[in-house]
Amino acid sequence: MSGSRQLSASQSPRRAISRSPSRLSFQHSPSPLPASHEPFAAANDETPVQLDYKPQFTLRGHKKAVSDVKISPDGARIASCSADGTIKIWNAQTGQHEHTFEGHLAGVSVIAWSPDSRWIASGADDKVIRLWDVTMGKPHPYPFLGHSNYISSLAFSPKGNILASGSHDEAVFLWDVRAARRIRSLPAHSDPVGGVDFTHDGTLIVSCSSDGLIRIWDTSTGQCLRTIIHEDHAPVMSVKFSPNGKYVLAWTLDSSIRLWNYVEHPGRCVKTYQGHTNKKFGITGTFGTYSRYEAMYQTENDKYTEKPSALMVSGSEDGSLWIWDVGNKKILQTIENAHDGVVFAADAHHKARQVVSGGADGLVKVWKHNIQTADRRQVFPKDDLDDEHQARMQDPTDDGSRMELDDAVVVKREDLQ
Amino acid sequence: MNLSLVEPEYLAKDLPEALQDCLKSGFSTCIRFNHRGDFLASGRGDGNVIIFDCDTNGIARKLSGHFAHVQSLCWSADDRYLLTASQDWSVVLWDLSTGERMRRVRFEAPIFLAELHPTNHLLFVCAQFDEQPMLVDVQEPEAVKRVLPTIPKRSEDEIANATEKQAAQDAKQNTTATIFSPTGDFIFSCTNKGWFNIIDTATCQTLSSTKITSSMITLMRLTANGKSMVINSGDRIIRTFELPDMTAPDFNFDNFQLEVRQKYQDVINKLSWHWVCWNPSGEHILASTMMHHNIYCWAEHLEGSLVKILEAPDEITSFDFHPYKPRVAAIGQDDGQIYLWGVPAPQSWAALAPDFVEVEENVEHAEREDEFDIQPAEELQRRRLDLEDEEIDVLTMDPVKDSQFQPGAFVMPVSMDVISDVEDEVVAIGAGQFRRKTPGQDWLTVETEPALSGDESKKASNGTRSAGNGGTKRKQRTD
Numbered sequence: 001m002s003g004s005r006q007l008s009a010s011q012s013p014r015r016a017i018s019r020s021p022s023r024l025s026f027q028h029s030p031s032p033l034p035a036s037h038e039p040f041a042a043a044n045d046e047t048p049v050q051l052d053y054k055p056q057f058t059l060r061g062h063k064k065a066v067s068d069v070k071i072s073p074d075g076a077r078i079a080s081c082s083a084d085g086t087i088k089i090w091n092a093q094t095g096q097h098e099h100t101f102e103g104h105l106a107g108v109s110v111i112a113w114s115p116d117s118r119w120i121a122s123g124a125d126d127k128v129i130r131l132w133d134v135t136m137g138k139p140h141p142y143p144f145l146g147h148s149n150y151i152s153s154l155a156f157s158p159k160g161n162i163l164a165s166g167s168h169d170e171a172v173f174l175w176d177v178r179a180a181r182r183i184r185s186l187p188a189h190s191d192p193v194g195g196v197d198f199t200h201d202g203t204l205i206v207s208c209s210s211d212g213l214i215r216i217w218d219t220s221t222g223q224c225l226r227t228i229i230h231e232d233h234a235p236v237m238s239v240k241f242s243p244n245g246k247y248v249l250a251w252t253l254d255s256s257i258r259l260w261n262y263v264e265h266p267g268r269c270v271k272t273y274q275g276h277t278n279k280k281f282g283i284t285g286t287f288g289t290y291s292r293y294e295a296m297y298q299t300e301n302d303k304y305t306e307k308p309s310a311l312m313v314s315g316s317e318d319g320s321l322w323i324w325d326v327g328n329k330k331i332l333q334t335i336e337n338a339h340d341g342v343v344f345a346a347d348a349h350h351k352a353r354q355v356v357s358g359g360a361d362g363l364v365k366v367w368k369h370n371i372q373t374a375d376r377r378q379v380f381p382k383d384d385l386d387d388e389h390q391a392r393m394q395d396p397t398d399d400g401s402r403m404e405l406d407d408a409v410v411v412k413r414e415d416l417q
Numbered sequence: 418m419n420l421s422l423v424e425p426e427y428l429a430k431d432l433p434e435a436l437q438d439c440l441k442s443g444f445s446t447c448i449r450f451n452h453r454g455d456f457l458a459s460g461r462g463d464g465n466v467i468i469f470d471c472d473t474n475g476i477a478r479k480l481s482g483h484f485a486h487v488q489s490l491c492w493s494a495d496d497r498y499l500l501t502a503s504q505d506w507s508v509v510l511w512d513l514s515t516g517e518r519m520r521r522v523r524f525e526a527p528i529f530l531a532e533l534h535p536t537n538h539l540l541f542v543c544a545q546f547d548e549q550p551m552l553v554d555v556q557e558p559e560a561v562k563r564v565l566p567t568i569p570k571r572s573e574d575e576i577a578n579a580t581e582k583q584a585a586q587d588a589k590q591n592t593t594a595t596i597f598s599p600t601g602d603f604i605f606s607c608t609n610k611g612w613f614n615i616i617d618t619a620t621c622q623t624l625s626s627t628k629i630t631s632s633m634i635t636l637m638r639l640t641a642n643g644k645s646m647v648i649n650s651g652d653r654i655i656r657t658f659e660l661p662d663m664t665a666p667d668f669n670f671d672n673f674q675l676e677v678r679q680k681y682q683d684v685i686n687k688l689s690w691h692w693v694c695w696n697p698s699g700e701h702i703l704a705s706t707m708m709h710h711n712i713y714c715w716a717e718h719l720e721g722s723l724v725k726i727l728e729a730p731d732e733i734t735s736f737d738f739h740p741y742k743p744r745v746a747a748i749g750q751d752d753g754q755i756y757l758w759g760v761p762a763p764q765s766w767a768a769l770a771p772d773f774v775e776v777e778e779n780v781e782h783a784e785r786e787d788e789f790d791i792q793p794a795e796e797l798q799r800r801r802l803d804l805e806d807e808e809i810d811v812l813t814m815d816p817v818k819d820s821q822f823q824p825g826a827f828v829m830p831v832s833m834d835v836i837s838d839v840e841d842e843v844v845a846i847g848a849g850q851f852r853r854k855t856p857g858q859d860w861l862t863v864e865t866e867p868a869l870s871g872d873e874s875k876k877a878s879n880g881t882r883s884a885g886n887g888g889t890k891r892k893q894r895t896d
Contacts, residue, residue, distance in 0.1 A: 160831040176473035183473050203419040218419050221762035225422040242811035245418050266771030271805050310811045
């Protein structure tokens with residue numbers, strides 16, 4: 001089992017779902033139909049917005065818990081890694097299994113896509129980072145050696161030339177990807193490093209650790225530029241920059257996800273997202289976008305004008321998958337029983353409107369936003385949809401019954417070793 | 418993105434302070450940063466061109482195509498194409514998206530310098546040894562070469578009174594450097610007799626000529642904004658000039674005379690200058706000295722006062738200033754290594770903990786009224802959550818500056834073919850003596866490689882001290 005996710009072989013009993021009554025009622029409230037036909041009714045914060053991600057595929061093959069799952073930057077593939085020491089590549093459109101990469105001698109804890117979607121980096125409990133050529137299905141000949149303990153996190157720089165890795169040896173290493181050579185070691189933390197991430201321009205790196213610190217680093221000089229600590233010192237297990245790089249989102253073991261404004265000194269927590277359960281394992285998630293219109297019924301004349309809103313998706317230890325609105329902290333959707341056991345990882349790709357999740361049950365699940373309902377057709381600009389959906393939008397006989405078809409597509413491909 | 422977090426004093430520095438790093442790959446002969454400053458191209462004595470990634474100091478690409486001493490390098494405006502000129506009598510245009518040769522143009526003589534048009538990457542000028550300079554259009558695979566004039570433009574009177582001696586002298590003139598004006602409408606060229614010519618790119622006619630010195634001009638460099646020019650010449654004086662806006666409709670070339678703004682020279686030691694360069698803001702001039710291991714920095718805006726001397730471990734034959742950072746890359750003469758100067762980043766202690774503040778002197782702590790009050794945890798948590806009602810935007814990107822990494826701009830693909838660079842490594846075994854680190858199979862191939870002007874590349878690859886560099890060589894030949 002993947003040590004860095006602290007997963008014991010015997011499953012811990014599922015945690016009881018404990019959420020505040022207000023959130024419960026909110027969550028179970030029927031899909032509201034606003035009576036008004038005003039185009040901007042949806043923009044009103046008071047209107048409860050809900051998203052509708054439905055199961056699209058279940059990807060079977062991993063023999064042990066899935067520790068990380070990521071959609072490629074171009075949206076074409078899904079990569080998952082598991083405590084069984086393998087990395088699997090799946091086609092995001094069809095759910096077909098494409099490759100299985102074997103080579104790690106212990107459970108793989110983390111994977112990262114290169115920005116050109118061609119390479120995958122994997123970090124495992126055998127202290128080694130490996131690269132895999134996804135298009136050719138081949139491993140890179142040189143492993144990245146240097147960490148003295150489990151690898152817990154990886155991130156590519158936006159140009160793809162630097163790989164940052166965090167490890168249980170308490171250091172963050174920066175690697176020259178081309179030469180498989182370590183270029184810098186950041187004396188980062190005094191406890192296992194949980195997560196690392198780059199800003200979109202590659203100038204800053206964030207790292208977090210079980211010692212409760214989040215640190216911001218200058219990529220070019222290796223200097224620590226900011227340190228953020230929450231008063232409770234809860235271990236920070238995962239961290240992500242916001243898409244514009246102005247905030248960092250941190251997962252802590254007090255069942256909270258906090259959004260920090262790190263530019264200010266001292267750093268300030270601007271939002272806290274709660275509801276999920278996270279007390280023991282390193283759980284990750286990511287940012288995504290949605291349009292408020294997606295969830296609303298619109299008249300024929302409405303145009304898609306609103307800027308997309310930010311959402312945030314995360315797994316939970318009770319087997320559910322959570323989606324929050326980043327701006328107002330409201331829960332957009334909760335998928336109960338997404339997995340049997342802890343949901344370790346979740347990733348979103350807004351272009352494809354997909355969310356993927358990986359859990360302790362060894363499954364990878366793909367969730368697709370339900371946009372087939374006739375009344376919701378107007379909500380997307382056409383160029384934002386893939387061809388298949390454009391075709392559906394134009395097909396007058398399409399009554400949305402294909403959604404059930406999608407539901408039925410369950411790929412049961414056994415592991416072909 | 419990092420600028421808002423970095424100490425302002427650190428950002429305010431505009432000159433490098435300390436030697437920070439050293440890049441090794443063969444014997445480097447010329448170097449150039451790209452416009453975005455994330456890559457450094459290095460031409461080598463053996464004809465290979467190495468592109469270093471400035472983020473990792475690793476090798477991003479190796480371009481093999483020349484088989485003699487690379488003389489000059491020029492990046493296209495979008496950093497996608499690289500033009501290299503070599504002593505093997507050819508100029509190559511590389512497409513860095515693939516790393517392939519896009520065009521190869523052969524000439525009748527070794528090339529001093531080739532420079533791309535500022536906006537059109539398929540047009541370049543080149544100055545050749547003992548031949549006329551040329552404007553070359555490589556739109557089609559078959560290059561179209563146009564000869565540029567070298568003879569200075571004379572007024573009617575001068576032509577009428579011209580003696581035979583003068584005509585003979587004019588005929589002996591040779592253009593030593595050609596560069597484009599910032600807009601690309603004009604070509605600036607200079608000759609071994611100290612003349613500076615402005616040539617119209619469209620008609621290839623000389624519009625104006627100025628005699629600057631009586632000795633050879635070896636180098637011309639413009640500032641990033643194109644408003645100033647620096648010229649290095651054989652008389653050991655560096656001259657700076659202010660360039661007018663030549664594209665203005667009322668600009669008259671007939672009345673135009675280039676006037677020296679500032680002269681830099683070492684009056685006592687009479688040092689000669691290998692190479693000169695502007696810093697990105699155009700406020701400083703840097704020059705490396707012959708026979709001394711120094712780079713001098715003068716402040717152009719402070720009437721040319723000497724502000725800094727960078728000490729190098731070696732004689733610096735050529736160097737380049739980073740396009741927006743206080744960073745200099747320079748080539749050592751002895752072993753062709755590339756030295757990198759920069760500003761060491763200070764550690765801000767306040768960054769290490771959120772409650773750290775740097776103070777000048779001790780401050781008496783005044784306790785707040787409620788500082789040590791014990792609050793119930795739930796109460797605290799509720800209060801904290803209540804404070805979180807601020808509007809935030811995690812999606813909107815800040816507009817990026819030109820110099821920074823921009824999404825959508827050309828990005829050189831990361832090539833994972835790890836370049837074996839062992840063959841290039843030389844180790845010192847004594848004073849001025851070097852040997853290969855691992856003599857192997859490639860040892861033979863280099864020895865037997867047919868090379869046109871092979872002595873240079875052989876010397877470099879054998880590791881013995883190379884005879885010279887672009888600058889000195891040029892002088893020996895033309896003087």
